[in-house]
Amino acid sequence: MQLNCPGCPEMDSQDAKIIKKMDILLITVGKTTTSYIQTGIDEYCKRLKRYVPFSIKCLPDIKNARKLTESQQKTEEGKLILSELSVSDHVVLLDERGDMLTSRGFSDFLQKGMLGGKKRMVFVIGGPYGFSPEVYERANSKLSFSKMTFSHEMIRLFFTEQVYRAMTILRGEPYHHD
Numbered sequence: 001m002q003l004n005c006p007g008c009p010e011m012d013s014q015d016a017k018i019i020k021k022m023d024i025l026l027i028t029v030g031k032t033t034t035s036y037i038q039t040g041i042d043e044y045c046k047r048l049k050r051y052v053p054f055s056i057k058c059l060p061d062i063k064n065a066r067k068l069t070e071s072q073q074k075t076e077e078g079k080l081i082l083s084e085l086s087v088s089d090h091v092v093l094l095d096e097r098g099d100m101l102t103s104r105g106f107s108d109f110l111q112k113g114m115l116g117g118k119k120r121m122v123f124v125i126g127g128p129y130g131f132s133p134e135v136y137e138r139a140n141s142k143l144s145f146s147k148m149t150f151s152h153e154m155i156r157l158f159f160t161e162q163v164y165r166a167m168t169i170l171r172g173e174p175y176h177h178d
Helices: 013-021 035-048 070-083 103-115 133-138 152-170
Strands: 023-029 054-059 090-100 120-125 141-144
Touching: 023 070, 023 152, 035 054, 035 152, 054 070, 054 152, 070 133, 090 133, 103 152, 120 152
Parallel strands: 023 054, 023 120, 090 120, 090 141
Antiparallel strands: none
């Protein structure tokens, strides 16, 4: 079984154990309400079970958000997000101002985290107005999926599929085609 990708460091059986030890968590604000999107997310979560511990934590929408300013809403969501993080987490915001990676680049990014001994890599999709300054300050990095804007629900599906794709790239499986 191949556990590396072209241009990545060679991995031995010890490295394979490191891969299984790193958890990947996706934190989102609000539930996924569109059934076909949830079905897709569920499918990729099911597929990911054979590669890496992966989970999604859906934080509740802020109550009475319509009565709050944009800044107040980001602050309240930020408190919820920060409460889910531990000091050792590597936090990656999915943000329009983040770095854009190819699928192979994303698999390299995950592999570096795994080989670097990270216990948990946490990816965060914020609310409708983005993130509070406190969440930006806590983040280790930012990733962008596109210069285009997508719904928060669609990004959940795209992200989950990309994690699955990254795992198949790292294992040399025939899902991804360059």
